[in-house]
Amino acid sequence: MKLCLAIGSKLLGTRIPVLGLIMPSLDDDNVCENEQPEVIDGGNIVFHCTLHGDHERLSKVFDDGEDPQHENATSTLNEKNYIGKTPIQLACILGRVDVLKELLKRGCDIQQSNSSGYTLMHFAACWNKRACLEVLFEAGAKIDCRTENGESVKQLALRYNHQDCVDFMDWAAARLTLVDFIAHVRAMVTDPEKLQGVKLSKEEKNTTLGSCSEKQEWLENTSDATLQDFMQKKFDLEKQVELILDKVNSPAPPTGNSGKK
Numbered sequence: 001m002k003l004c005l006a007i008g009s010k011l012l013g014t015r016i017p018v019l020g021l022i023m024p025s026l027d028d029d030n031v032c033e034n035e036q037p038e039v040i041d042g043g044n045i046v047f048h049c050t051l052h053g054d055h056e057r058l059s060k061v062f063d064d065g066e067d068p069q070h071e072n073a074t075s076t077l078n079e080k081n082y083i084g085k086t087p088i089q090l091a092c093i094l095g096r097v098d099v100l101k102e103l104l105k106r107g108c109d110i111q112q113s114n115s116s117g118y119t120l121m122h123f124a125a126c127w128n129k130r131a132c133l134e135v136l137f138e139a140g141a142k143i144d145c146r147t148e149n150g151e152s153v154k155q156l157a158l159r160y161n162h163q164d165c166v167d168f169m170d171w172a173a174a175r176l177t178l179v180d181f182i183a184h185v186r187a188m189v190t191d192p193e194k195l196q197g198v199k200l201s202k203e204e205k206n207t208t209l210g211s212c213s214e215k216q217e218w219l220e221n222t223s224d225a226t227l228q229d230f231m232q233k234k235f236d237l238e239k240q241v242e243l244i245l246d247k248v249n250s251p252a253p254p255t256g257n258s259g260k261k
Helices: 045-052 055-063 070-075 087-094 097-105 120-126 130-138 153-159 163-190 202-221 227-240 242-249
Strands: 016-018 021-023
Touching: 045 055, 045 070, 045 087, 045 097, 055 070, 055 097, 087 097, 087 120, 087 130, 097 130, 120 130, 120 153, 120 163, 130 163, 153 163, 163 202, 163 227, 163 242, 202 227, 202 242, 227 242
Parallel strands: none
Antiparallel strands: 016 021
């Protein structure tokens, strides 16, 4: 492919060799307006699209098997660039939300961390990218991971005074606490081993499972729940299953011979 430079060749009237290439005059019929090769930063198309926030190009390169960069994208999806960052880590740092979603869709490891223990959540919190934290949390990223220095995602956000990220981490923790408590109660009443010999009536079991289902349905259908909402729902469920929890957590009465003759 010839590299064609459009200059005022009517003044020159001739073809001029430039760095071994041929520069045609404007009168030529084969002016190469669309023959410029794609410039890819670092030779990595995934890194390039992340850097420039080009979600559409990123999606195309994966979906189009005929794309000249298709194989490059597949092989460099998790490759580190010259500063030691993977494309998805860079997306979290720059706040490229659409690119982040695309990279997760294409199979990037959501739980990955660097040599210092920084996860994707840590990178997003460090650079104050709450929207990326939301995407990662929704996709299943762990929120309790710590760096090699023992720093949590929330602690990192606090250190850099990123209050919006701190607030989100509190919200996420409250939601997970409710989710875990629902799962705990449901497992307790359906697993004889967890009941530790306590016998529940059919009504007690059905009532408890019904309360769990009610809270689970609320979680799935409430998109604007607040931290306080999660705390209140957990408190309500605790009150609803309080008697059963007391039964399970109370020591069983002594059985058999007391030792007296």
